[in-house]
Every structure is written in structure tokens, then in C-alpha cells.
Amino acid sequence: MAIYRLSSQIISRSTGRTVTGAAAYRAGEKILDERMNQTWDFTKKKGIAHAEILAPDNSPEWAYDREKLWNEVEKSEQRKDSQLAREIQVALPIELTNEQKKNLVKEFAKDSFVNKGMVADICLHDISGENPHAHIMLTMREISPEGFGQKNRDWNKKEHLLEWREGWAKYANNHLALAGHEIVIDHRSYEKMGIPLEPQKKIGPLKHISEDDRANTDRMQEYLETCRRNGEKIKASPEIATDLFSRKQAIFTENDIFRLANTYSADKEQFDEVVSAIKNSPDLVLLGAGENGKERYTTRQTLEAENSMLSKSEQMAKAHSHKVKNKYQKQAKASRTLAPEQVKAFNHILSSGDMCCVVGYAGTGKSYMLDAVREAYEAGGYTVTGAALAGIAAQGLFESSGIPSQTIARRLLDQEQGRSELTKKHVLVIDEAGMVGTRQMNALISHAHEKGAKVILVGDGMQLQPIEAGGAFRGIYSRTEGVNLTEIRRQKEGWQKEATKYFEEGKSNAALNLYKAA
Incomplete structure (x- = not known):
């Protein structure tokens, strides 16, 4: 991990x-x-x-x-x-x-x-x-x-x-x-994260010397004592371990449990006891075997976050509290040359409830269409704001569609510290939504639901495939209203459009072969 x-x-x-x-x-x-x-x-x-x-x-x-x-x-x-x-x-x-x-x-x-x-x-x-x-x-x-x-x-x-x-x-x-992983790391100390474990010093070169010499070093003894104390804490309260898993990833395997137990154990006997405590924890949920045949686990905290996210999304999809007059919609469309498919997506977003999803390949004109969406909502008296996982994606959303954006990490921090600007007069656009993990997505949607804001999730077709990082977006898309953009407009040649779809589907060799042939 x-x-x-x-x-x-x-x-x-x-x-x-x-x-x-x-x-x-x-x-x-x-x-x-x-x-x-x-x-x-x-x-x-x-x-x-x-x-x-x-x-x-x-x-x-x-x-x-x-x-x-x-x-x-x-x-x-x-x-x-x-x-x-x-x-x-x-x-x-x-x-x-x-x-x-x-x-x-x-x-x-x-x-x-x-x-x-x-x-x-x-x-x-x-x-x-x-x-x-x-x-x-x-x-x-x-x-x-x-x-x-x-x-x-x-x-x-x-x-x-x-x-x-x-x-x-x-x-x-x-x-x-x-890369398609929902795993996250956190730079904060255990104390600031509220994790009741002691930080363990790195042993570095000590792991390369003989076991007898290693056991006699003060540094190694200190390390093992810290491991033992942490292991005893997990044995007594295995929810510490399941909380660690919930913070890092939605789904994990038995090997992940072994790695965590190995990190917080001083010897083989304690390792076995820590593994047993985690596996018998009521917070651990067995999901069954994955595609590779290995058993997969999640935690009750993760399931609760997922259920909360889906429930609130469904409620928001049924609410229509961000209506815009037809004259403003016509005005936004008239000032641009939107393709029929883009007009359909525009109409869907403006007529949908307070939660909707937009799915499309790269180059289908999502950003160009969102620029028209922004203009219509702003003319109707709303404020459109954006968020994306990466800073460069947030910047790209602003430059391509005029939607002021920030990273999801920044937005979540503002929410935690009471600095969020969201109100019922806001529309929040979350770009590259398929890369957002369940816990993050739940926090964003829960806050928007509480403040009465509308949420538009934007992602590409591959982000609806069964990869762990796309689980949140895929789940919401399957339960709420969504619209698809499939016509690639950025490239003009047919083979270039085909290559773009190959890239989106992860078939890089096939895409590059088309470029080579041309």
C-alpha cells in the first residue's frame, strides 16, 4: 500500500x-x-x-x-x-x-x-x-x-x-x-489525522545487516518496541486498522492486510494476532473474489459513505431548484456554434435536476458546451464554480470554459474550515469526476446538498469502466440523469478520431499504428 x-x-x-x-x-x-x-x-x-x-x-x-x-x-x-x-x-x-x-x-x-x-x-x-x-x-x-x-x-x-x-x-x-487507483496518501501526522498510533522511525540500512547484529542495535530495539505498542493498540481496537484502510482506498486485498500487520508488528506471533484481529473486526466487509480471483474487502465506513453519496445524489437529481429562463438559454446557444449533440447536452443540463452527469470522449467539445452552460446560468443569476483533482485540470477547466476552478483538496479544506462559498445560488462543476474517490465525492456532494447547490459531474467514457477510482462517478451516473457526447470534434480526419477513441480505451498501440500508417 x-x-x-x-x-x-x-x-x-x-x-x-x-x-x-x-x-x-x-x-x-x-x-x-x-x-x-x-x-x-x-x-x-x-x-x-x-x-x-x-x-x-x-x-x-x-x-x-x-x-x-x-x-x-x-x-x-x-x-x-x-x-x-x-x-x-x-x-x-x-x-x-x-x-x-x-x-x-x-x-x-x-x-x-x-x-x-x-x-x-x-x-x-x-x-x-x-x-x-x-x-x-x-x-x-x-x-x-x-x-x-x-x-x-x-x-x-x-x-x-x-x-x-x-x-x-x-x-x-x-x-x-x-493511474486508476483510489488509494491516497496524507502528509499530516498521525496526531493531526486523529490516528492513535505512534510514528515509526525508518530503519533504513539496518534491514540489510544480519538478524543478530540488528537485534543488538539500540535503534532497532526502539523501532521494534514502537511496532509492538502499535500492534497491541490494533489488537485491542482493530477499527484503527479499518480506519486506515478507509482513508487510503475503497477496496483492498488480504495482501494489504498482511502489509499493514507487518508494519505494526514486532514478530511473527504478534503479526498473526494483528491479522486475526483485523479479519474479525465487525468493520471489515468481505466483497468476494475480484477478477484476479483474490478476495476483496472494504469497510463499513466506506459503504456508509457510498450509500450516503448515492442517496443524496438521487435526492438532488429529483430537485429542480436551479431553473433558467428560456431567453437566457437561447441567448447562450445563439452566441456559439454548437453541434446538435452539444445542444442536446446543453438542454439536458439546464433541464435536469440538481445533480446530472456529462460523459464524453476527449475532443467531443465538453468544455465548449460548458462555456455556454456557464453563460446561461450566470445570466439567470447563478454563480458557476469548478473543481478538479489536479491543479492543471482545474486551470484547464477555467481556461477552456471560463469557470473559475480550484483543486478538490483546496475545496475540501475550505469546507472543513468553514470557508466554502456554496449557496443555493451556486452551480458546482466537478471535472474529471471519474478520478474522484468515494470519500472525496461524498464530502463534496454532501456539502452541496446541505447548501442547496447544483452539481454537474463531467468525465470521459473510460471513467465509467469498472476501475476502482471511477466507482463514485459510475455509481452516480447509473442512478441519476446523464448525457453522452460521442462525436469527436477536435480532430477532423476520420483516422484521427478513431485513434482518439483508441487512446481513450487504453489501446495505445492501435492508436499509434494509425498515426504511423498516416
């Missing part, structure tokens, strides 16, 4: 370290330290899956050469206690493929660090193993075509670390959702 971990440290000369040696070790390379005239050779190091340097657009060519880059850093620092680099280490979700893990790290590093002026040296370790993680080494000086300038002290501020910690959770959760 995906776990959250982001740690930060400074690589400094005051601790006797060199940044060239640190870079060579993490990348598994051979690097000459010109200042010390010493060669660091870690070419035999195993477990390194990918190493890459990302730099701002105005960086000199040598910034992309690992040996030259970190030697320049060493040259730019004269003090014997100089801070040479910052290192961010993150745990990678095991649910993602190796390529997806790499893309996640690169996007996070580029948006969080490189776009702010840092050079990021990223290295992915144990990517296919039990502990996939990434090291991100960052420069601490501004860079220009002429080289390094002054140190940016602002990067050392605590609020930036807090932003990076929260940001990693958002990026990881977005990539998990894009």
Missing part, C-alpha cells in the same frame, strides 16, 4: 561531507572531486533505476553534467562549514508502474524546485522492490547562463518545507488517480 514519506536534509561540509561524493553514491557513478583531487566510484552500486538532472531553462550546458555540476557547486563555496546542497527523499507509491513513478518524481521536482530556480538531480532507487524511493539533490544558489550567483536564503524558510510536504501528497495522489 502506498505510504507517505518526505524527508529533507542539508549536505554540509561541517559534517565532513562532499556533494560530489553524495551525488556519485546516489547516481551510482564515478565522479572526480576536483577540489579534493579524490575520485568517488560507486559504479557497482545496485538498485539504481534512473538518474537525471533537471535544470532551469537559462542554465549553462554543464549544469546537465553530474560531475561538472557538483564540482561547480564545490567551487562556489569557500567556507569550511558551507551548506552545499539540499536533499529531498520521497517514498514512491508501489501501485504505480516504473514509468509512472519516474513521471511523478519529474513533475514534482520540476514544478516544486526547478521552476523556482534550483537545479534538481533526481535518482530513483529500488523502483521495482519493496522500498521504492527517490533522492532529489538540489542546488542552493541561483543559476544563470554565467553560472551560480548568490545563495537564495528564502529557500531555507520552514514554510517552503511545509509546502513541499503537502505538495508531494497532492502530486502522488493525482498520479495514483490518473
Whole structure:
């Protein structure tokens, strides 16, 4: 199961370290330290899956050469206690493929660090193993075509670390959702999340030494004692475990139970007891075997959230409290060239109840049609606002349809802290709805239902397929009014339209073959 971990440290000369040696070790390379005239050779190091340097657009060519880059850093620092680099280490979700893990790290590093002026040296370790993680080494000086300038002290501020910690959770959760997983990670501490377990320190290299040597280390003893105390808490209150599952994913397997029990057990005997306690918990619900033959479980909390979400959606679909006069509808349609299918979708949304679903392939003109919907509702005295799982999707919804939007995480936080603007005069558009998990969707719909707002769920055809992350959208679509857009308008050639549908259906090879043939 995906776990959250982001740690930060400074690589400094005051601790006797060199940044060239640190870079060579993490990348598994051979690097000459010109200042010390010493060669660091870690070419035999195993477990390194990918190493890459990302730099701002105005960086000199040598910034992309690992040996030259970190030697320049060493040259730019004269003090014997100089801070040479910052290192961010993150745990990678095991649910993602190796390529997806790499893309996640690169996007996070580029948006969080490189776009702010840092050079990021990223290295992915144990990517296919039990502990996939990434090291991100960052420069601490501004860079220009002429080289390094002054140190940016602002990067050392605590609020930036807090932003990076929260940001990693958002990026990881977005990539998990894009990959079809409803699993989520949370950057908050157990205490802030209300979880009565003690945080367990990472044991790192200790797991690679012999069992006898490991048992004799104070650090390992402390780790095992914490595991034992947490295991006893779960045995006494197995709802702690089911609550953890509910927070992370809607559906899980016996292997997930084993992983959690292994994390919070000190030995085999306690492991068996923790597994037994979880399996006998009244909060655990057996769903039966999935397509792969493995038993699947959920929790009563998840089922209650799903039932609440579906019940409120059905109630909202029957309510018609957001009517717009025909003259405003005609006005919005007259100012655009809408295709017959788009007109049908427009009419359906404006005539439907306070809950409706819009389903269509990419390129069918959903955003263009939603722009007309927005204009009609605004003319009728309503405020249209939007939300999407990813920040880039929220931005895209605003740019393509004029609907001011924010991330779902931001909206949920505003709801929790009483800052939500929703009223009975609001229409909430949730884009990429098939990627929104049950708990999040329930929270959004429950709040809109309470405030009397209308909700429009927008997604593509594949998001109605039986993938876990699409469960909420699929369930609501099956019980409420929905409209489909199937005519692809973005592409004009027939083979291009066919390729787009192949991409939507996950048949990438078939789609690429059409492009190759053309």
C-alpha cells in the first residue's frame, strides 16, 4: 500500500561531507572531486533505476553534467562549514508502474524546485522492490547562463518545507488517480489525522545487516518496541486498522492486510494476532473474489459513505431548484456554434435536476458546451464554480470554459474550515469526476446538498469502466440523469478520431499504428 514519506536534509561540509561524493553514491557513478583531487566510484552500486538532472531553462550546458555540476557547486563555496546542497527523499507509491513513478518524481521536482530556480538531480532507487524511493539533490544558489550567483536564503524558510510536504501528497495522489487507483496518501501526522498510533522511525540500512547484529542495535530495539505498542493498540481496537484502510482506498486485498500487520508488528506471533484481529473486526466487509480471483474487502465506513453519496445524489437529481429562463438559454446557444449533440447536452443540463452527469470522449467539445452552460446560468443569476483533482485540470477547466476552478483538496479544506462559498445560488462543476474517490465525492456532494447547490459531474467514457477510482462517478451516473457526447470534434480526419477513441480505451498501440500508417 502506498505510504507517505518526505524527508529533507542539508549536505554540509561541517559534517565532513562532499556533494560530489553524495551525488556519485546516489547516481551510482564515478565522479572526480576536483577540489579534493579524490575520485568517488560507486559504479557497482545496485538498485539504481534512473538518474537525471533537471535544470532551469537559462542554465549553462554543464549544469546537465553530474560531475561538472557538483564540482561547480564545490567551487562556489569557500567556507569550511558551507551548506552545499539540499536533499529531498520521497517514498514512491508501489501501485504505480516504473514509468509512472519516474513521471511523478519529474513533475514534482520540476514544478516544486526547478521552476523556482534550483537545479534538481533526481535518482530513483529500488523502483521495482519493496522500498521504492527517490533522492532529489538540489542546488542552493541561483543559476544563470554565467553560472551560480548568490545563495537564495528564502529557500531555507520552514514554510517552503511545509509546502513541499503537502505538495508531494497532492502530486502522488493525482498520479495514483490518473493511474486508476483510489488509494491516497496524507502528509499530516498521525496526531493531526486523529490516528492513535505512534510514528515509526525508518530503519533504513539496518534491514540489510544480519538478524543478530540488528537485534543488538539500540535503534532497532526502539523501532521494534514502537511496532509492538502499535500492534497491541490494533489488537485491542482493530477499527484503527479499518480506519486506515478507509482513508487510503475503497477496496483492498488480504495482501494489504498482511502489509499493514507487518508494519505494526514486532514478530511473527504478534503479526498473526494483528491479522486475526483485523479479519474479525465487525468493520471489515468481505466483497468476494475480484477478477484476479483474490478476495476483496472494504469497510463499513466506506459503504456508509457510498450509500450516503448515492442517496443524496438521487435526492438532488429529483430537485429542480436551479431553473433558467428560456431567453437566457437561447441567448447562450445563439452566441456559439454548437453541434446538435452539444445542444442536446446543453438542454439536458439546464433541464435536469440538481445533480446530472456529462460523459464524453476527449475532443467531443465538453468544455465548449460548458462555456455556454456557464453563460446561461450566470445570466439567470447563478454563480458557476469548478473543481478538479489536479491543479492543471482545474486551470484547464477555467481556461477552456471560463469557470473559475480550484483543486478538490483546496475545496475540501475550505469546507472543513468553514470557508466554502456554496449557496443555493451556486452551480458546482466537478471535472474529471471519474478520478474522484468515494470519500472525496461524498464530502463534496454532501456539502452541496446541505447548501442547496447544483452539481454537474463531467468525465470521459473510460471513467465509467469498472476501475476502482471511477466507482463514485459510475455509481452516480447509473442512478441519476446523464448525457453522452460521442462525436469527436477536435480532430477532423476520420483516422484521427478513431485513434482518439483508441487512446481513450487504453489501446495505445492501435492508436499509434494509425498515426504511423498516416
